Amino acid sequence: MIEYYPIVKQVHIASVIASGALFAMRGAAGLAGQHWPMSAPLRYLSYSIDSVLLTAALMLMTMLHVYPIAHDWLTVKLALLVLYIVLGSLAMKRAREWRQRFVSYSVALVVYLLMAGIARAHHPLGWLRWWGWA
C-alpha cells in the first residue's frame, strides 16, 4: 500500500488546493451578489472534490499510522477543519446578513491557511513554527 504514498499525497494536496480555490471563488462571487456559486453543478463539483480529499486523507492516515489524538498537529488540524466547515456553511448559505457572511468567509480563509501551515509543518503551530515561534 505504501507504494502508492507519493500519488495519494499528490491527490490529497491537489484536492486541498482545488477545494480551497473553489470555496474562495464561490464565496467571493456570492458576496458580490452572484447566484451561480450555489448552482447545482458547482455544488456537486465541490462535494466530489471533498469526497476525494477525504478518501486521500484517510488513506494517508492509515499508510503513515498518523492518527488524531496520538498526533497533536493532526488533532488541531481536524478541530480547525470542523471550524472551517461551520464557517464555510455560514458564508455560503446560513448567515443572513452580508456582513456576517463576509466575516465568516474571511475567517474561513484564514482557518484554511492555518490548516495548510499545520499540514506543511506537521506541528500544531503551523506557519508560526516555520517563522521561528517555536
Added chain:
Amino acid sequence: MRTTQRLWWGLGLLLVCSFGVLLFMGTEIHRLAPPMPERVVTESGEVVYTRADIEQGRVVWQSIGGHQLGSIWGHGALVAPDWSADWLHRELIAWLDLRAMAVHGKAYADLSVGDRAKLEAELRPLVRANTFANGEIVISAQRAQAIASVAAHIDSLFGTGLDTARLRESYAMKDATVDTPEHRRQLAAFFFWTSWAASTARPDSLASYTNNWPYEPLAGNEPTTSEFMWTVFSVLFMIAGIGLLGWHYAVYHGKDRAPAPPATDPLLSLKITPSMAATQKYFWVVMALFLVQILLGATTAHYQVEGQELYGLKLAEVLPYSLTRSWHTQLAVLWIATAWLGTGLYIAPAISGYEPPLQRLGVNFLFLCLLIIVVGAFAGQWFAVMQKLGLAHNFWFGHQGWEYVDIGRFWQIFLFVGLMLWLVLMGRALWPALRQRDEMASIVGLLFLSTVAIGLFYGAGLMWGEHTHLSMVEYWRWWVVHLWVEGFFEVFAVAVMSFLFVKLGLVRARSATVAVLFATVVFLSGGVLGTFHHLYFTGTTTAVVALGASFSALEVVPLAFIGIEAYETYTHSQATPWMARYRWPIMFFIAVSFWNLVGAGLFGFLINTPLALYYMQGLNLTPLHGHTALFGVYGMLGIGLMLFCLRGLRPDAVWNGGLLKTSFWTLNIGLSLMALLTLLPIGLLQLSAALENGYWYARSAEFMGRPIIEVLVWMRVPGDTIFSIGAVALALFVAGLWLRRGEPQSLAITATS
C-alpha cells in the same frame, strides 16, 4: 371459472408441487450428505481425529462467528480464506513437499516442472480416493504428516503464534481468536473434514461430495460435466421464460383502463387508531438501527485494510471483524424487518377500519420484545466471539455462526414467538376485511398470506440442532434466507405496493388482484426451487445442481419486465395533483424496481449459474449482489413504506422535501459507487485470480494484500460517505417530523412535499 379463481388454484398447485420437490430433495440431501466418520485413522491404525473432534471443532468455529470470519464451502465472509479451500491447498502442498523430499531429496517448490507435474499426477488419485468404510476414513502416514503440519498452522493462526501475526492482521483476526490449544486442534479437525469432503470422490462418481468445489487443480477439482450442461440449459430456460412472459404481457397487460382518480386523497380521512399511533416508535428504531448498521458496515470494510485497528484504535480487542460483520448483517435484516412489522401493524387497522381490543398493548409489547431480542442476542454474540461464554452455552445463547440466522437458539425462538405475535396482531385487525367477499378480499388475503409466510418461514431456522449435519443446516438455513428474500419478500413487496395504490383509488381492485396473483405465481415458480442454487456445493448431488440452475434462472424472468412496473408506479404518481404528497415514497418504490433489475437481476444472475458460482462464490461479486439486492430492493422498500406510514402518522408535520431529496439521491448514488468502484472491480480481479491459480488464491492474503486491491477497498470511502449522508438526512427528516412544528400540510400540495 373466473381469472382470480384460476390463479388461486394455479398458485396452490404450484406451491404444493414446489414444496413437495423441495422437501423430497431435502431427504435426498440428508441421505447422500458427506459421511461423518467415527474416526480418521492411518493405515497403521493411529487415530488422527475422532467424530467428537470434528463436531466439537464445528462448535468452536461457530463460537468465533462461523460464517462471519472466512467461509466454509464458499458460504460466509469475504475476508479471511475459505477454510475448506485453504486447508485443502495447504495440505496438498505439505503432502507434495513430503513426497518431494522422499523421492528427490528437496522441496517441492525446488523441483523441475516435469518432476512437479509427475508428483502432482501421482498425488491426485490418492486425494480423490474415497477410503471411507465402516465409519472410518483411512489415510496414509504421509498424509497424516501433512495434516499435522496444517493443523500446526491453524493452531498458530487462531492462537497467538508470532509466525502468523501478519496473516492474522490480513485476515482481520484478533490474537487468540480461539482460546485453548485443544479447541484449536478440534477446529483443525473440522476444517480437515470439510476439505476432505470437498476433494474426495463420491462412491460411484467422479465428482467430489461438493461437486468438485473449490476449484483446485492440484486435487483435480474442476467443474463437472453437469455444471457445464445445466449452466447452458439454465440460460436457455431463462430466455424461453422471458419470451413467454413477454407474450403474456403483450396479450393481457394494460387492457384495463385505469379508474378516474378521486378528487382528494382518500387516505386523508383515515382515522389514526391508538395502535396505529403506537407504531411510530418502530420507525424511530428503524432509523437508529439503520445508522448503527452503516457505522458497523464502514468498520467492517475498514478491517480489510487494517485488520485489527481502526485508525490507530485497537478495536479488534473489543470489537473484532467477525462481530462487526455479524451485527452489520443482522441489523440489515432487523431494521428492514422492523420497518415492515411497523408498516403491517399500521395498515392492518387502516384496511379493516377496526381496532381490536388491547391492540395497542400488543403493539407496545411486541416492540419491547424486539428491543430485548436485539440487545440480548447481540450481547450473547459478543461474549461468544470474545471467548467468554464457553462452548456449552454457545448454541443457545451465543453465536450460531450461520450467516443471517446466527443469533443463539434461545433468541431465535424468542424472535419466532415475536413474529407469531405480529401475525396474531395483524390477523385480528385484518379479520373483518378478510371475511368480506368484496373485490378487495383477494388482495387483502394475499397481503396477509405473504406476512404469514414471512413469519412462519423463520421457523425453518429452528429445524437444525447443535450437531445437525452441515449439509442439512445449509439446506434449512436457505429455506429462511432464500425463501424470504427471493420468495415471500417479493410477494409482500408487490402486494403491499399494489394494495396502497388500490387504497389511493389509482388502480382497480380487480386488476390489482389479478396482477398480484399472477406476479406471485411467476415469482414463486422460480423462487421456491431456486433455493437450490445456494446449495450446489454444500455436499449435495447433481439433481440439486440441475434444479437449482433451472429454477433460479426463472427467477430472473419477472425482473426483465420490472421496467413496466416502475413506469406504472411513476404513472400513478402523476395521476393526480394530490399524489405529490406521496412523491418520495413513490420515488423509493421506483428505486426498488431499479435495484430489483440491477442488484437482483443483473448482479444476481452474474453469480447464479453453476459454472459462474463455481468460481465466484465467496468473492466480492457475492456482496456486490448482496448489497445491491438487500438494501437496493428491500431497504428501499422499507424506507418507502416507512415514509408512507409517516405521511399518515404525522399529517400535520412539515415535510422537509430537501432532506428527502438529498436522502434519496445520496443513498442511490452511494450504493452505486460502492458497487462500481469497489465490489465489482475487486470481484472481477478475484475471478481472474481464481481462474488462473485456483480458488484458494483469490481469497489468499497474498492476493488480497496487493496494493491495487487495497486501493480499490479505499475507493469505498466516497460511496460510503455519500451513502451515510443519505441515511443521516433521512434520520434528520424523521426526527424533524416530531421536533419541527409548522403549518398543517395535510391538504397542501407543495413543491417540496
